Amino acid sequence: MTGLSATLSRILAVFMKELVQMRRDRLTFAMMFVIPIVQLILFGYAINTDPRHLPAALLVEEQTPIVRTLTTALETSGYYDFILQTDDPRESADLLARGDVAFVVTIPAGFTRELLRGERPQILIEADASDPAAASGAIGRAEAILSRALRHDLKGPVAGLRASPLPFELIVHARYNPEGKTAYNIVPGLLGVILTMTLVMITGMAMTREVERGTMENLLAMPARPSEVMLGKILPYVAVGATQTAVILIAADLLFGVPFAGALWLLVLGVTVFVIANLAVGFTFSTIAQSQMQAMQLTFFFFLPSLLLSGFMFPFRGMPDWAQLIGEGFPLTHFLRLVRGVMLKDASFAQLQAPLLAMGLFTAIVLAIAMLRYRRTLD
Amino acid sequence: MSEDLAINVRGLVKRFGDKTAVNGVDIAMPHGQVWGFLGPNGSGKTTTIRMICGLLRATEGEGETLGFDIRRETEEIKRRTGYMTQKFSFWTDMTIRENIEFVARLYQMKDRKATVDETLETLGLTTRQNQLAGALSGGWKQRMALAAVTMHRPKLLLLDEPTAGVDPQARRDFWDEIHALSLDGMTVLVSTHYMDEAERCDRIVYLANGKKVAEGTVQQVIDRSGLVTFRGEGDGVRQLAERLKGRPGLDQVSYFGAALHVSGPQADLIEAAIGEAGGKDVSWSQVRPSLEDAFIAMMTEAGTDPRVHA
Numbered sequence: 001m002t003g004l005s006a007t008l009s010r011i012l013a014v015f016m017k018e019l020v021q022m023r024r025d026r027l028t029f030a031m032m033f034v035i036p037i038v039q040l041i042l043f044g045y046a047i048n049t050d051p052r053h054l055p056a057a058l059l060v061e062e063q064t065p066i067v068r069t070l071t072t073a074l075e076t077s078g079y080y081d082f083i084l085q086t087d088d089p090r091e092s093a094d095l096l097a098r099g100d101v102a103f104v105v106t107i108p109a110g111f112t113r114e115l116l117r118g119e120r121p122q123i124l125i126e127a128d129a130s131d132p133a134a135a136s137g138a139i140g141r142a143e144a145i146l147s148r149a150l151r152h153d154l155k156g157p158v159a160g161l162r163a164s165p166l167p168f169e170l171i172v173h174a175r176y177n178p179e180g181k182t183a184y185n186i187v188p189g190l191l192g193v194i195l196t197m198t199l200v201m202i203t204g205m206a207m208t209r210e211v212e213r214g215t216m217e218n219l220l221a222m223p224a225r226p227s228e229v230m231l232g233k234i235l236p237y238v239a240v241g242a243t244q245t246a247v248i249l250i251a252a253d254l255l256f257g258v259p260f261a262g263a264l265w266l267l268v269l270g271v272t273v274f275v276i277a278n279l280a281v282g283f284t285f286s287t288i289a290q291s292q293m294q295a296m297q298l299t300f301f302f303f304l305p306s307l308l309l310s311g312f313m314f315p316f317r318g319m320p321d322w323a324q325l326i327g328e329g330f331p332l333t334h335f336l337r338l339v340r341g342v343m344l345k346d347a348s349f350a351q352l353q354a355p356l357l358a359m360g361l362f363t364a365i366v367l368a369i370a371m372l373r374y375r376r377t378l379d
Numbered sequence: 380m381s382e383d384l385a386i387n388v389r390g391l392v393k394r395f396g397d398k399t400a401v402n403g404v405d406i407a408m409p410h411g412q413v414w415g416f417l418g419p420n421g422s423g424k425t426t427t428i429r430m431i432c433g434l435l436r437a438t439e440g441e442g443e444t445l446g447f448d449i450r451r452e453t454e455e456i457k458r459r460t461g462y463m464t465q466k467f468s469f470w471t472d473m474t475i476r477e478n479i480e481f482v483a484r485l486y487q488m489k490d491r492k493a494t495v496d497e498t499l500e501t502l503g504l505t506t507r508q509n510q511l512a513g514a515l516s517g518g519w520k521q522r523m524a525l526a527a528v529t530m531h532r533p534k535l536l537l538l539d540e541p542t543a544g545v546d547p548q549a550r551r552d553f554w555d556e557i558h559a560l561s562l563d564g565m566t567v568l569v570s571t572h573y574m575d576e577a578e579r580c581d582r583i584v585y586l587a588n589g590k591k592v593a594e595g596t597v598q599q600v601i602d603r604s605g606l607v608t609f610r611g612e613g614d615g616v617r618q619l620a621e622r623l624k625g626r627p628g629l630d631q632v633s634y635f636g637a638a639l640h641v642s643g644p645q646a647d648l649i650e651a652a653i654g655e656a657g658g659k660d661v662s663w664s665q666v667r668p669s670l671e672d673a674f675i676a677m678m679t680e681a682g683t684d685p686r687v688h689a
Contacts, residue, residue, distance in 0.1 A: 213470075214467075217434065217468055218468035221432060221457060221464070222457060223458045223485060224485055225454070
């Protein structure tokens with residue numbers, strides 16, 4: 001019995017010591033509470049695998065009551081938000097390539113006339129299938145939405161058209177990924193995810209390791225400027241990032257057969273900006289974290305929402321506005337648009353300016369913070 | 380300022396938040412000397428050294444190291460000084476040679492390979508150059524660190540408790556090395572807790588609570604402490620010590636080997652206390668106070684009246 005009580009009191013001693021240390025390590029303590037809350041909110045509210053209110057462009061070549069009925073029906077279904085109505089196919093195609101719209105709905109000239117004659121005219125829905133999951137809900141319901149809408153309008157002499165088959169033909173073009181292969185969406189995205197994970201963590205730890213081991217003081221006592229130390233430390237990891245990129249791209253081609261439609265230089269440019277953005281984040285974390293452990297935790301804290309809110313795991317457009325707004329703050333979000341744009345859509349530099357600028361802006365802000373923090377930590 | 384001063388700092392203050400680590404320290408140290416930097420833990424020695432070598436920015440005060448402004452010309456200072464940190468701060472996951480080579484690169488040394496070879500040779504580490512620095516024993520780590528920070532022939536060498544945790548033989552060798560460097564014309568400021576090391580210095584500076592409490596040669600510091608010490612020897616000293624402690628006029632009662640040292644500011648009060656305490660087989664004699672006695676007295680004094688000037 002005394003043996004047992006001695007054991008218990010020793011367990012209690014260690015238990016109390018852990019509690020004291022846990023309380024001292026504020027960051028860990030905060031993470032233990034913040035992470036579950038963040039996960040709950042993200043998974044509970046932000047994530048929606050059947051996205052509605054997808055931006056779409058309407059390419060209509062005639063304006064008739066029936067056309068209006070059809071477009072209104074698509075809009076009121078809650079799946080399609082027409083942000084543009086045009087009769088210029090180039091304009092709508094450009095929006096689709098940029099990723100500004102998920103669909104282009106085309107109703108050709110003479111549609112109403114052919115419909116009333118019972119000639120089964122075509123309605124074309126071009127969907128951006130670079131993210132097949134995002135588009136599938138809206139596509140799957142399009143036929144039902146349109147036919148139900150027509151049922152109201154086809155009255156009197158044309159009521160006979162209400163009988164099946166449908167009075168029109170719905171053509172769906174899954175653009176950029178006609179077979180709807182998820183690997184085409186996931187593998188390029190994975191490039192961004194892997195770069196984020198490794199680069200933020202490695203740079204975060206590389207600096208804190210010097211501090212933790214006391215070698216930072218030695219480095220700074222020798223004639224090396226803070227900026228020189230920072231650059232010298234970051235550059236090897238740029239090489240690491242380049243190697244990872246090459247490995248993933250080769251694997252994407254050989255193992256998964258992901259097409260590479262666009263310009264390689266554009267992807268290289270995008271990856272470079274993205275790598276620098278992540279290294280800047282890692283470096284900033286290293287100026288905040290007191291230990292390598294904390295650097296790891298900060299990395300995780302950055303990585304988790306990046307993964308969930310960037311559109312990598314779940315459709316970006318399926319999230320509520322506030323979550324999309326937060327998502328816009330992560331470089332991964334913009335990188336995904338860029339990498340899918342280049343590899344799957346053969347997007348041009350002009351079409352990818354927005355994500356490039358967003359990542360550049362992010363980098364500038366984070367680097368400014370890092371520099372401010374770094375100067376202070378010297379003292 | 381003065382051309383012949385290696386370190387010339389005036390009124391250095393360093394605050395971290397609301398804590399004042401260094402509070403108005405002046406040091407005017409000529410070239411070519413070896414000075415000891417003493418004081419209890421937390422007295423501000425390391426912080427002062429870091430300000431002198433441009434690693435920390437002084438909150439207040441001004442000064443020059445090797446004629447360069449300690450605020451604005453830190454690059455110049457770093458290039459011309461060698462600073463050995465208190466804790467071994469070389470890369471334990473790099474070999475001895477890789478560490479030395481890295482330092483040589485940072486200082487842009489010419490004939491890098493030859494310099495590194497020579498340094499390793501002088502150190503006696505040529506055969507072990509490919510071992511990890513972390514595998515070295517404490518004494519060897521110190522030697523390697525000293526070699527690394529002196530390889531670029533700095534004019535000023537700042538050593539922060541270089542011999543802490545090093546065995547006596549290694550300590551002696553280390554000091555021989557310091558004196559050899561000093562003969563070569565290097566100026567050396569070394570902080571230490573060891574009194575025997577302090578006695579090897581040309582001058583000592585004593586800090587307490589971030590302030591300079593004393594400065595001078597060992598003899599001057601002892602004399603200025605105004606301390607009187609009696610030494611008691613004999614079989615009964617151990618019992619006597621307990622009876623003497625806390626008597627008026629006695630600042631310290633401590634053992635020196637088998638003998639008892641009793642110190643205070645006034646000889647007559649000490650004699651009276653000794654007389655009252657008795658002790659049959661104990662013979663008393665007045666001796667020269669040791670540096671340690673003087674320091675303990677200064678530390679006690681610094682607690683109540685920190686503004687004592689040497």
